[in-house]
Amino acid sequence: MNPHIYTATSTRILRQLRADHRTVAMILMVPSLLMTLLYFLYQEVPLTPGKPPVFDRIAIAMLGILPFVVMFLITSIAMQRERSSGTLERLLTTPMTKLDLLAGYASAFSIAAVAQAALACAVAFGLLGLTTAGSVTWVVLVAMLGAVLGVAIGLLCSAFARTEFQAVQFMPVVVIPQLFLCGLLVPRDQMPDWLQIASNAMPLSYSVDALAEIANNTTVTTAMLLDLAVVLGFVIVALCAAAATLRRRTP
Template identity: 70%
Template sequence: MIMNPRIYASSTIRILRQLRNDHRTVAMILLVPSLLMVLLYFMYQNVPTPPGQIPLFDRIAITMLGILPFVVMFLVTSIAMQRERSSGTLERLLSTPLSKLDLLGGYGTAFSIAAAAQAALACGVAFGFLSLTTEGNVAWVILIAVVNAVLGVSLGLLASAFARTEFQAVQFMPVIAVPQLLLCGLLVPRDQLPQWLEWISNALPLSYAVEALQQVAVHPSATALMWRDLGIVVLYVLVALALAAATLRRRTP
């Protein structure tokens, strides 16, 4: 199974055109994370900050800039792929010279472009209008947010392979995404979890994305730990895409 550059490019363009014509999905991808950041700001607006500590909004918001793209892109991608299968489009596409890698690569690239726009807008709102501050460069936050969104895309593609309907695709959210939200360090520091839960947390990619963002929050320059965590997330993306290609079915039985 080899990727054809010309067919892959055509697949990417096709998906981008479909995405452009689906205004509700575009609005969900671009606006939902930014609007939730605004909601988060007003939630913590009146919470006092003890002397010498980071404001609670800054501490939570930097993490949510990585979590929200992951969640949104997981939902959008898993539903979009399942829609292709249930409509018969997937079966027709795979009867052409289009390979599974061409299809999944096109999805990954198209939604990664959307993820980059999403991350840039959410970070622009957070840093430009909501006065979010970090020690590190905003560019690192955007980079990690994009990689995290691509992680959501890859896991969404993988989840869609096991779903028969769009509703079933959504049902994978509490199985794949919610445990990562609970154990990534947002609610309780990972080193304070019971040991068995810490082991599970160490096996989940979102934990490393959150840790990378926390590094940016407190260090003025990129750290070795940040790069290590980012590399681990990229590795999870590649593994998830490979598994998605291996499990992709032409039709829903």
Template identity: 70%
Template sequence: MNANAYAATSVRILKQLKADHRTVAMIVAVPALLMTLLYFIYQNAPTMPGQQSLFDRVGISMLGILPFIVMFLITAIAMQRERTSGTLERLMTTPVSKLDLLGGYGTAFSIAAGIQALFACAVSFGLLGLESAGGVALVILVAMVDAVLGVALGLLASAFARTEFQAVQFMPLIVAPQIFLCGLLVPRGQLPDWLEWISNLMPLSYAVDALNEVSTQTGATGLMWRDLAVVAGFAVVALCLAAATLRRRTP
């Protein structure tokens, strides 16, 4: 990678994000607002003695799922906008490599994803009373890695889209099945064998598993680190595939 090209791309995208106040507001505020809505939904739900409240059980998973969804959507649309405006095509005529470009995009959006995860966790634990046996720091770590996964998959999806509308259409194809099969609705062990096998191939499943491990264990465990490594590995592979499929000309 060319360090100068990589850094210049990262700085340019960060400046663009900073100037787009609506996008910044969506990145930072939406997951926190949805967590607040979830809190009030479960506010009067009964809790069995000695068990977690429904908000604690569902909320801990949503801290990984919501940043993943928002960052996937924003990254895919923003990247496609770069194509339709001709910015990406002009950059591709220079000696800058595809990996430099996507690495810069990925880094810039990952920084935004980290801020998003920090704010959502701060609101959830500080204001809404979410509790986790493993501590806040581990939840924030998993949420940040999951948000970065959303960035990487958003970049990959944008490589196959020709318009911003097509980029949005990838959301039900890539994101929705992962939400259904990640263990949020039904524990993965209770799924039919063929669905559990598919679930094992989806990165969001491992993110939810890692958060559930943090929620019930008092410290970092080997299973948590394994699941987190799988999520990070998926993000790296998605970024490399996005670089490999990046077109030099916009059709």
């Protein structure tokens, strides 16, 4: 990687992103608005004695899921737009390497992901009354890492798509199975063995597990740190795989 090329790439993408007000609004506002909708959805659900409110249980998991989904969708489409416009092919004829390009994209969109996750957590804890046993800071950190995970996997999937429509088609293949198997709908230890194995291979499961650890424990646990390490490992592997599979020429 060339530090100057990497910095210039990140700066260019941030400028483009800042000029696209609709995309900025979607990145920042969609998770917060969906969390608010979730709050009103469960507002009238009766409390079960001895158990936390349903909103608290669902919302803590959604803080890891929503940033992941939104950033996956936006990143994969934005990268494919660069390809279809010919910008990507022109950039790769310069001394810029594929890793420079992807690292620049990852950094720029990760900055947006951090702002998105921080705002979603501020709304959930500050306005909607979400409570956890653990520190809110750790929740924000996991939410940010989940959003960065969405960026990394979005970049990887965009390397295999030829059009923006194909990039969107990766969502039911890559994202929805993770939503089903991450433990949101059914606890992972209650799934059939073969589904537990599939769930263990999906990074979103570890984000949700880490948030569950924070929700139920007042101190940092070893299990939570291991979950975060696994998610970070998936981010690094996805970026490296994206660099290895990115085509220099547009088909």
